[in-house]
Amino acid sequence: MRTTTATVTIRIPTPLRGFTNNQETVEVSGATVGEALQQLVEQFPRLKPHLFNDEGRLRSFVNIYVGDEDIRYLQREATPLKPGAELSIVPSVAGGGL
Amino acid sequence: MKIKATLLDQIRKHGEATYPEECCGLLLGKSGPDGNRVLALYPVENRHAEQRERRYTIAPSDYLAAERAARRQGLDVVGFYHSHPDHPARPSATDLAEATFPGYTYVIVAVHQGRAGELTAWHLSPDRTRFEPETIEIEPESASVDQT
Numbered sequence: 096m097r098t099t100t101a102t103v104t105i106r107i108p109t110p111l112r113g114f115t116n117n118q119e120t121v122e123v124s125g126a127t128v129g130e131a132l133q134q135l136v137e138q139f140p141r142l143k144p145h146l147f148n149d150e151g152r153l154r155s156f157v158n159i160y161v162g163d164e165d166i167r168y169l170q171r172e173a174t175p176l177k178p179g180a181e182l183s184i185v186p187s188v189a190g191g192g193l
Numbered sequence: 194m195k196i197k198a199t200l201l202d203q204i205r206k207h208g209e210a211t212y213p214e215e216c217c218g219l220l221l222g223k224s225g226p227d228g229n230r231v232l233a234l235y236p237v238e239n240r241h242a243e244q245r246e247r248r249y250t251i252a253p254s255d256y257l258a259a260e261r262a263a264r265r266q267g268l269d270v271v272g273f274y275h276s277h278p279d280h281p282a283r284p285s286a287t288d289l290a291e292a293t294f295p296g297y298t299y300v301i302v303a304v305h306q307g308r309a310g311e312l313t314a315w316h317l318s319p320d321r322t323r324f325e326p327e328t329i330e331i332e333p334e335s336a337s338v339d340q341t
């Protein structure tokens with residue numbers, strides 16, 4: 096059994112579940128947030144354009160949380176993961192009348 | 194989308210209460226092959242730092258709280274709503290520039306001189322180039338959560 100990387104859970108936002116066989120959560124293994132996301136889009140390639148832009152960076156409205164913490168205030172995609180960690184994909188919702 | 198008239202009234206009232214600033218909130222419900230069904234609202238504060246008369250922001254922490262509240266009720270976040278004070282109920286260039294994932298329903302209510310007017314629903318096209326209109330199907334008030 097491989098124990099080098101943590102198994103973590105990623106919560107999938109409702110409109111993206113069509114790309115994960117309707118799974119609400121996906122289990123991946125990864126030592127960091129970046130590795131976990133990489134595994135997620137390798138497993139479900141149609142998710143990739145929704146999460147990443149053409150340069151391969153997370154889209155500006157896509158926030159990743161580990162538990163209650165925004166990875167922007169941790170170590171971004173290099174944030175290390177403990178086994179059992181729960182990642183959430185959280186959109187920044189904004190707009191206006193003009 | 195499908196929604197009860199009382200929930201639409203709550204969106205209108207929220208828009209009137211925050212006028213001249215924009216209101217915003219999340220739509221909780223169920224997502225199915227024939228669209229989103231809204232069963233509850235999760236109003237939040239407009240977190241835009243300035244110019245709230247023509248901009249709104251839902252903080253990611255509020256989204257996360259709404260998602261957890263939805264899950265406790267067996268629901269999901271299926272979309273968002275916001276008001277357009279003294280502007281028509283159609284997506285602005287800013288709305289398109291800030292759009293998130295196709296599949297969410299975006300409800301817009303126009304509020305003219307403090308009174309709610311037209312209310313419309315939209316979703317982002319799969320290629321992210323435009324918002325497409327969604328029909329609003331009014332459900333009877335007695336409709337229950339599990340008869341999807």
Ligand SMILES: [Zn+2]
Nearest residue numbers: 190191192288
């Ligand atoms: Zn707008």
